[in-house]
Amino acid sequence: MSDIPNELRYCRTHEWVSCVEDGVVTVGITDHAQDQLGDLVFVELPEVGEAFEAETECAVVESVKAASDIYSPVGGEVTEVNEALMDSPELVNDDPYGDGWLFKIAITDEAELDSLLDADGYQEVVDA
Amino acid sequence: MSMKTALNELHRASGGRMTPFAGWDMPLHYGSQMEEHHAVRRSAGMFDVSHMLLIDLAGGQSRPFLQRLLANDVARLQTAGKALYSCMLNEQGGVIDDLIVYHLWDNAFRMVVNAGCADKDLAWIRAQAAPFGVTITPRRDLAMIAVQGPQAREKTVPLLPATLAEMAPGLPVFHAALQDDWCVARTGYTGEDGFEIMLPATAAPALWQTLADAGISPCGLGARDTLRLEAGMNLYGSDMDERCSPLESGLEWTVAWEPGARDFIGRKALETKRNAIDNKRLVGLLLEGRGVLRNQQKLFSDGVEVGEVTSGGFAPTLQRSIALARVQPNIGENCTVEIRGKQLPAKVVRPPFVRKGKICIAI
Numbered sequence: 001m002s003d004i005p006n007e008l009r010y011c012r013t014h015e016w017v018s019c020v021e022d023g024v025v026t027v028g029i030t031d032h033a034q035d036q037l038g039d040l041v042f043v044e045l046p047e048v049g050e051a052f053e054a055e056t057e058c059a060v061v062e063s064v065k066a067a068s069d070i071y072s073p074v075g076g077e078v079t080e081v082n083e084a085l086m087d088s089p090e091l092v093n094d095d096p097y098g099d100g101w102l103f104k105i106a107i108t109d110e111a112e113l114d115s116l117l118d119a120d121g122y123q124e125v126v127d128a
Numbered sequence: 129m130s131m132k133t134a135l136n137e138l139h140r141a142s143g144g145r146m147t148p149f150a151g152w153d154m155p156l157h158y159g160s161q162m163e164e165h166h167a168v169r170r171s172a173g174m175f176d177v178s179h180m181l182l183i184d185l186a187g188g189q190s191r192p193f194l195q196r197l198l199a200n201d202v203a204r205l206q207t208a209g210k211a212l213y214s215c216m217l218n219e220q221g222g223v224i225d226d227l228i229v230y231h232l233w234d235n236a237f238r239m240v241v242n243a244g245c246a247d248k249d250l251a252w253i254r255a256q257a258a259p260f261g262v263t264i265t266p267r268r269d270l271a272m273i274a275v276q277g278p279q280a281r282e283k284t285v286p287l288l289p290a291t292l293a294e295m296a297p298g299l300p301v302f303h304a305a306l307q308d309d310w311c312v313a314r315t316g317y318t319g320e321d322g323f324e325i326m327l328p329a330t331a332a333p334a335l336w337q338t339l340a341d342a343g344i345s346p347c348g349l350g351a352r353d354t355l356r357l358e359a360g361m362n363l364y365g366s367d368m369d370e371r372c373s374p375l376e377s378g379l380e381w382t383v384a385w386e387p388g389a390r391d392f393i394g395r396k397a398l399e400t401k402r403n404a405i406d407n408k409r410l411v412g413l414l415l416e417g418r419g420v421l422r423n424q425q426k427l428f429s430d431g432v433e434v435g436e437v438t439s440g441g442f443a444p445t446l447q448r449s450i451a452l453a454r455v456q457p458n459i460g461e462n463c464t465v466e467i468r469g470k471q472l473p474a475k476v477v478r479p480p481f482v483r484k485g486k487i488c489i490a491i
Contacts, residue, residue: 038157041420041449042420042442042449044419064161064350064442065156065350066422090162
């Protein structure tokens with residue numbers, strides 16, 4: 001049974017997005033995603049200052065099994081990346097919604113959040 | 129419908145994450161592949177390898193038959209229980225499979241072949257055996273458990289049937305002790321000490337449970353792959369197949385050229401390649417920076433493609449990414465590997481990367 005916090009928004013591609021704080025959202029991958037991937041061994045993050053459209057490839061996580069693309073849930077500019085993952089990618093496995101966050105984005109259009117899934121909607125994706 | 133080993137229910141009961149593998153429903157890991165890997169390097173872990181096929185050969189002509197069938201020479205098997213690693217080649221010198229052959233007794237031998245090759249191997253062996261009058265018996269009634277790691281032998285021995293418990297501690301490497309349908313061999317696929325135990329499938333769940341109770345960690349196919357890669361051992365289907373010879377697969381040491389009169393299948397083709405200067409070779413790679421080497425990534429030197437990763441991954445013992453790669457003969461000590469459009473520097477090294485818990489390359 002994977003953990004799906006109520007306060008977050010989700011993508012069908014298994015990323016989560018936090019609420020907006022000062023125009024910035026935090027992005028990570030879900031507990032279900034890390035569980036499916038297995039032990040993470042490498043994370044390739046975007047550069048601070050890079051800008052992405054919603055649903056475009058912006059990072060890569062690699063587990064013992066395979067490499068998986070991460071898609072930006074919303075459009076905007078990267079303001080911060082989780083440098084701790086360079087040395088400790090396993091933080092994503094241990095704490096996917098906390099210390100294992102991937103990057104922060106200054107969101108261009110907050111309305112994009114409305115098109116994302118809530119916890120119940122993501123639960124349906126996981127169960128499908 | 130996947131085939132199931134005798135231990136399938138135990139895997140599921142202990143949280144095994146099951147995956148289809150060569151037609152079998154097998155555990156990939158039981159929670160953390162990484163922890164399973166470390167358990168084998170530091171203490172002891174066990175693997176269900178019952179999906180591999182055991183093929184028994186019997187009859188007066190079984191030894192001459194194997195001397196024809198295999199590129200290594202079973203003349204090296206003179207005592208009961210002795211084991212030998214060999215390739216089985218086609219006429220073109222391509223590798224049909226790699227296997228271990230055990231001398232059971234008198235004219236009886238046992239081959240242990242890869243699960244993914246089981247059907248084609250059996251068909252090939254039967255076809256080649258026709259003129260020799262050898263009896264060939266696939267042993268799906270047997271299971272196999274590999275117990276590997278620095279503490280594997282001491283933990284396993286007291287749990288074996290009495291006679292085997294007496295014989296097993298004195299077994300040299302690549303020798304097996306036999307009793308009825310049990311065979312305890314000091315072999316493995318991890319680079320660590322340990323046993324591979326063949327036994328009646330009906331007895332396997334009880335042994336697995338006893339081993340688990342003794343603190344031996346169940347390990348899945350995931351850890352099996354990272355352990356063998358660190359040990360520099362080839363994986364059939366990735367590092368070699370029917371399109372390449374043992375000479376291009378780092379396996380020339382398994383080809384018994386002498387005596388020259390032994391006409392093993394594939395010999396003529398291999399002899400023409402033996403002194404060729406353009407044979408590719410299989411080498412080890414160490415990625416210098418961060419990232420993960422993966423199968424089929426291309427290698428470059430001075431902008432020219434010089435090879436391809438045949439099996440790559442993250443090496444938990446080294447905390448670095450390593451690979452086996454098939455390369456042009458003149459490759460130097462350094463190359464780059466193309467990963468997602470970038471050229472990342474890698475060092476060409478000689479496998480193994482890790483043996484007996486110790487790192488064998490400069491990192």
